[in-house]
Amino acid sequence: MRGLVVATKVWHDSLGYDDVIESAENSRSRLGIDTIDVLYVHWPCFSYDPEETLPAFDHLRDEGVIQHVGLSNFTPEHLDEAREILDAPIVVNQVEMHPLLQQAELRERCVERDVRLVAYSPLIHGEAFDVPELSAIAEKRGASQAQVCLAWLREKGDAAIPKASDENHLADDLDGVTLVLSPEDIARIDAVEEEKRISKTDWTPW
Numbered sequence: 678m679r680g681l682v683v684a685t686k687v688w689h690d691s692l693g694y695d696d697v698i699e700s701a702e703n704s705r706s707r708l709g710i711d712t713i714d715v716l717y718v719h720w721p722c723f724s725y726d727p728e729e730t731l732p733a734f735d736h737l738r739d740e741g742v743i744q745h746v747g748l749s750n751f752t753p754e755h756l757d758e759a760r761e762i763l764d765a766p767i768v769v770n771q772v773e774m775h776p777l778l779q780q781a782e783l784r785e786r787c788v789e790r791d792v793r794l795v796a797y798s799p800l801i802h803g804e805a806f807d808v809p810e811l812s813a814i815a816e817k818r819g820a821s822q823a824q825v826c827l828a829w830l831r832e833k834g835d836a837a838i839p840k841a842s843d844e845n846h847l848a849d850d851l852d853g854v855t856l857v858l859s860p861e862d863i864a865r866i867d868a869v870e871e872e873k874r875i876s877k878t879d880w881t882p883w
Protein backbone atom coordinates (compact mmCIF):
# COMPACT_ATOMS: atom_id res chain seq x y z
CA MET A 678 0.00 0.00 0.00
CA ARG A 679 1.12 3.61 -0.64
CA GLY A 680 2.21 6.04 2.10
CA LEU A 681 -1.04 7.97 1.67
CA VAL A 682 -4.08 5.72 1.77
CA VAL A 683 -7.47 7.02 0.65
CA ALA A 684 -10.10 5.12 2.61
CA THR A 685 -13.84 5.59 2.90
CA LYS A 686 -16.76 3.61 4.25
CA VAL A 687 -20.22 2.46 3.19
CA TRP A 688 -22.82 3.38 5.81
CA HIS A 689 -25.11 0.72 7.28
CA ASP A 690 -28.20 1.82 5.33
CA SER A 691 -26.51 1.19 1.94
CA LEU A 692 -25.22 -2.37 2.19
CA GLY A 693 -27.52 -4.04 -0.34
CA TYR A 694 -25.62 -5.18 -3.48
CA ASP A 695 -26.69 -2.30 -5.78
CA ASP A 696 -26.46 0.28 -2.99
CA VAL A 697 -22.83 -0.68 -2.31
CA ILE A 698 -21.94 -0.20 -5.97
CA GLU A 699 -23.73 3.16 -6.11
CA SER A 700 -22.19 4.32 -2.84
CA ALA A 701 -18.67 3.46 -4.05
CA GLU A 702 -19.22 5.23 -7.38
CA ASN A 703 -20.50 8.31 -5.55
CA SER A 704 -17.48 8.30 -3.22
CA ARG A 705 -15.10 7.90 -6.15
CA SER A 706 -16.69 10.81 -7.94
CA ARG A 707 -16.77 13.05 -4.84
CA LEU A 708 -13.11 12.26 -4.11
CA GLY A 709 -12.14 12.80 -7.75
CA ILE A 710 -10.04 9.62 -7.90
CA ASP A 711 -10.09 6.53 -10.12
CA THR A 712 -9.49 3.96 -7.41
CA ILE A 713 -10.37 4.01 -3.71
CA ASP A 714 -7.49 2.39 -1.80
CA VAL A 715 -9.64 0.88 0.93
CA LEU A 716 -13.44 0.70 1.03
CA TYR A 717 -14.89 -0.37 4.38
CA VAL A 718 -18.14 -1.95 5.47
CA HIS A 719 -18.70 0.60 8.27
CA TRP A 720 -20.91 -1.54 10.55
CA PRO A 721 -22.15 -5.15 10.18
CA CYS A 722 -25.76 -4.28 10.97
CA PHE A 723 -29.10 -3.03 9.50
CA SER A 724 -28.84 -3.54 5.73
CA TYR A 725 -25.69 -5.67 6.13
CA ASP A 726 -26.32 -9.08 4.61
CA PRO A 727 -23.01 -10.89 4.14
CA GLU A 728 -24.26 -12.86 1.11
CA GLU A 729 -25.26 -9.61 -0.66
CA THR A 730 -22.91 -7.01 0.72
CA LEU A 731 -19.60 -8.84 0.39
CA PRO A 732 -20.01 -10.02 -3.24
CA ALA A 733 -20.58 -6.34 -4.14
CA PHE A 734 -17.21 -5.52 -2.56
CA ASP A 735 -15.60 -8.37 -4.56
CA HIS A 736 -17.18 -6.97 -7.72
CA LEU A 737 -15.84 -3.46 -7.03
CA ARG A 738 -12.38 -4.89 -6.52
CA ASP A 739 -12.55 -6.95 -9.71
CA GLU A 740 -13.60 -3.80 -11.59
CA GLY A 741 -10.75 -1.72 -10.13
CA VAL A 742 -13.09 0.72 -8.37
CA ILE A 743 -11.44 -0.22 -5.07
CA GLN A 744 -8.04 -1.70 -4.37
CA HIS A 745 -8.71 -3.34 -1.02
CA VAL A 746 -11.65 -4.49 1.09
CA GLY A 747 -11.80 -3.24 4.66
CA LEU A 748 -14.19 -4.11 7.46
CA SER A 749 -15.07 -2.02 10.49
CA ASN A 750 -16.63 -2.96 13.81
CA PHE A 751 -16.48 -6.67 12.94
CA THR A 752 -16.41 -9.10 15.87
CA PRO A 753 -14.36 -12.33 15.60
CA GLU A 754 -17.55 -14.15 14.52
CA HIS A 755 -18.36 -11.54 11.86
CA LEU A 756 -14.79 -11.83 10.62
CA ASP A 757 -15.01 -15.62 10.33
CA GLU A 758 -18.29 -15.35 8.42
CA ALA A 759 -16.93 -12.70 6.04
CA ARG A 760 -13.82 -14.77 5.34
CA GLU A 761 -16.03 -17.65 4.19
CA ILE A 762 -17.85 -15.45 1.66
CA LEU A 763 -15.35 -12.93 0.30
CA ASP A 764 -12.93 -13.83 -2.47
CA ALA A 765 -10.79 -10.77 -1.80
CA PRO A 766 -8.35 -10.64 1.10
CA ILE A 767 -9.60 -8.68 4.11
CA VAL A 768 -6.77 -6.22 4.63
CA VAL A 769 -8.05 -4.47 7.71
CA ASN A 770 -10.63 -4.45 10.51
CA GLN A 771 -11.08 -0.96 12.00
CA VAL A 772 -12.37 -1.21 15.57
CA GLU A 773 -12.35 0.72 18.81
CA MET A 774 -9.17 -0.13 20.65
CA HIS A 775 -7.18 1.55 23.43
CA PRO A 776 -5.85 0.70 26.92
CA LEU A 777 -9.41 0.50 28.31
CA LEU A 778 -10.59 -1.80 25.46
CA GLN A 779 -7.66 -4.02 24.62
CA GLN A 780 -9.49 -6.38 22.21
CA ALA A 781 -7.32 -9.43 23.00
CA GLU A 782 -9.61 -12.02 21.35
CA LEU A 783 -10.18 -9.93 18.25
CA ARG A 784 -6.47 -9.18 17.90
CA GLU A 785 -5.70 -12.87 18.04
CA ARG A 786 -8.30 -13.63 15.36
CA CYS A 787 -6.95 -10.85 13.15
CA VAL A 788 -3.43 -12.30 13.40
CA GLU A 789 -4.74 -15.80 12.56
CA ARG A 790 -6.58 -14.41 9.55
CA ASP A 791 -3.80 -12.06 8.45
CA VAL A 792 -6.03 -9.03 8.93
CA ARG A 793 -4.48 -5.76 10.13
CA LEU A 794 -6.31 -4.15 13.03
CA VAL A 795 -6.72 -0.36 12.91
CA ALA A 796 -7.53 1.23 16.27
CA TYR A 797 -10.13 3.98 16.21
CA SER A 798 -10.81 6.31 19.15
CA PRO A 799 -7.27 5.37 20.29
CA LEU A 800 -7.18 8.26 22.79
CA ILE A 801 -10.56 7.29 24.26
CA HIS A 802 -11.95 10.63 23.05
CA GLY A 803 -9.48 12.39 25.32
CA GLU A 804 -10.19 10.20 28.38
CA ALA A 805 -6.74 8.62 27.96
CA PHE A 806 -5.56 11.59 29.98
CA ASP A 807 -7.47 10.30 33.03
CA VAL A 808 -5.84 6.84 33.05
CA PRO A 809 -3.36 6.95 35.98
CA GLU A 810 -1.03 4.32 34.48
CA LEU A 811 -0.62 6.43 31.31
CA SER A 812 -0.01 9.59 33.36
CA ALA A 813 2.64 7.89 35.51
CA ILE A 814 4.51 6.52 32.49
CA ALA A 815 4.21 9.85 30.67
CA GLU A 816 5.73 11.69 33.62
CA LYS A 817 8.57 9.20 33.91
CA ARG A 818 9.35 9.34 30.18
CA GLY A 819 8.88 13.09 29.73
CA ALA A 820 6.18 12.39 27.15
CA SER A 821 2.49 13.26 26.92
CA GLN A 822 -0.24 10.77 27.86
CA ALA A 823 -1.35 10.77 24.21
CA GLN A 824 2.14 9.81 23.10
CA VAL A 825 2.30 6.97 25.64
CA CYS A 826 -1.13 5.71 24.61
CA LEU A 827 -0.21 5.71 20.90
CA ALA A 828 3.18 4.09 21.65
CA TRP A 829 1.38 1.25 23.46
CA LEU A 830 -0.84 0.73 20.39
CA ARG A 831 2.25 0.62 18.17
CA GLU A 832 3.78 -2.01 20.47
CA LYS A 833 0.66 -4.11 19.93
CA GLY A 834 1.41 -4.03 16.20
CA ASP A 835 -1.70 -2.08 15.30
CA ALA A 836 -2.16 1.11 13.35
CA ALA A 837 -4.00 3.84 15.23
CA ILE A 838 -6.00 6.75 13.82
CA PRO A 839 -6.12 9.52 16.46
CA LYS A 840 -8.13 12.61 15.60
CA ALA A 841 -6.59 16.00 16.39
CA SER A 842 -8.15 19.26 15.25
CA ASP A 843 -5.80 21.36 17.38
CA GLU A 844 -2.45 22.01 15.72
CA ASN A 845 -0.53 21.48 18.99
CA HIS A 846 -2.23 18.13 19.52
CA LEU A 847 -1.37 17.09 15.98
CA ALA A 848 2.28 18.07 16.53
CA ASP A 849 2.31 16.21 19.87
CA ASP A 850 0.93 13.03 18.28
CA LEU A 851 3.43 13.21 15.41
CA ASP A 852 6.39 14.03 17.69
CA GLY A 853 5.63 10.89 19.70
CA VAL A 854 6.14 8.40 16.87
CA THR A 855 9.70 7.64 18.00
CA LEU A 856 8.67 6.86 21.59
CA VAL A 857 9.35 3.22 22.44
CA LEU A 858 7.98 1.87 25.72
CA SER A 859 9.89 -0.54 27.94
CA PRO A 860 8.52 -4.07 28.48
CA GLU A 861 7.62 -2.99 32.06
CA ASP A 862 5.63 0.00 30.80
CA ILE A 863 3.79 -2.17 28.28
CA ALA A 864 3.00 -4.78 30.94
CA ARG A 865 1.70 -2.05 33.23
CA ILE A 866 -0.74 -0.81 30.57
CA ASP A 867 -1.68 -4.40 29.63
CA ALA A 868 -2.69 -4.90 33.25
CA VAL A 869 -5.12 -1.93 33.38
CA GLU A 870 -8.38 -3.41 34.64
CA GLU A 871 -10.77 -0.52 33.99
CA GLU A 872 -12.85 -1.09 30.86
CA LYS A 873 -14.66 1.41 28.68
CA ARG A 874 -16.28 1.20 25.26
CA ILE A 875 -17.18 4.48 23.60
CA SER A 876 -18.99 3.26 20.48
CA LYS A 877 -21.99 1.65 22.09
CA THR A 878 -25.57 2.30 21.03
CA ASP A 879 -28.73 0.22 20.96
CA TRP A 880 -27.82 -1.02 17.47
CA THR A 881 -24.12 -1.86 17.87
CA PRO A 882 -23.34 -5.61 17.83
CA TRP A 883 -22.16 -5.64 21.50
Ligand SMILES: NC(=O)c1ccc[n+]([C@@H]2O[C@H](COP(=O)([O-])OP(=O)(O)OC[C@H]3O[C@@H](n4cnc5c(N)ncnc54)[C@H](OP(=O)(O)O)[C@@H]3O)[C@@H](O)[C@H]2O)c1
Nearest residue numbers: 749797798799800801802803823839840841842843846849
Ligand atom coordinates in the same frame (compact mmCIF):
# COMPACT_ATOMS: atom_id res chain seq x y z
N1 LIG B 1 -15.04 3.02 12.30
C1 LIG B 1 -15.84 3.60 13.17
O1 LIG B 1 -16.98 3.17 13.40
C2 LIG B 1 -15.34 4.81 13.95
C3 LIG B 1 -16.03 5.22 15.11
C4 LIG B 1 -15.54 6.32 15.84
C5 LIG B 1 -14.39 7.00 15.40
N2 LIG B 1 -13.77 6.57 14.26
C6 LIG B 1 -12.56 7.32 13.76
O2 LIG B 1 -11.53 7.31 14.72
C7 LIG B 1 -10.75 8.50 14.58
C8 LIG B 1 -10.41 9.12 15.91
O3 LIG B 1 -11.26 8.77 16.93
P1 LIG B 1 -12.07 9.78 17.85
O4 LIG B 1 -12.14 11.14 17.26
O5 LIG B 1 -13.30 9.07 18.18
O6 LIG B 1 -11.23 9.86 19.22
P2 LIG B 1 -9.70 9.95 19.66
O7 LIG B 1 -8.76 10.05 18.51
O8 LIG B 1 -9.53 8.87 20.66
O9 LIG B 1 -9.72 11.32 20.49
C9 LIG B 1 -9.83 12.57 19.86
C10 LIG B 1 -9.65 13.63 20.97
O10 LIG B 1 -8.32 13.60 21.46
C11 LIG B 1 -7.80 14.91 21.43
N3 LIG B 1 -6.35 14.83 21.17
C12 LIG B 1 -5.71 14.30 20.09
N4 LIG B 1 -4.37 14.36 20.25
C13 LIG B 1 -4.16 14.95 21.46
C14 LIG B 1 -2.99 15.29 22.20
N5 LIG B 1 -1.76 15.03 21.74
N6 LIG B 1 -3.15 15.89 23.41
C15 LIG B 1 -4.39 16.16 23.89
N7 LIG B 1 -5.53 15.85 23.25
C16 LIG B 1 -5.42 15.24 22.05
C17 LIG B 1 -8.53 15.64 20.32
O11 LIG B 1 -8.57 17.01 20.60
P3 LIG B 1 -8.58 18.12 19.43
O12 LIG B 1 -9.56 17.67 18.37
O13 LIG B 1 -9.00 19.36 20.14
O14 LIG B 1 -7.20 18.21 18.86
C18 LIG B 1 -9.92 15.02 20.45
O15 LIG B 1 -10.67 15.68 21.46
C19 LIG B 1 -11.53 9.45 13.68
O16 LIG B 1 -10.88 9.48 12.44
C20 LIG B 1 -12.90 8.78 13.55
O17 LIG B 1 -13.49 8.97 12.28
C21 LIG B 1 -14.19 5.48 13.55
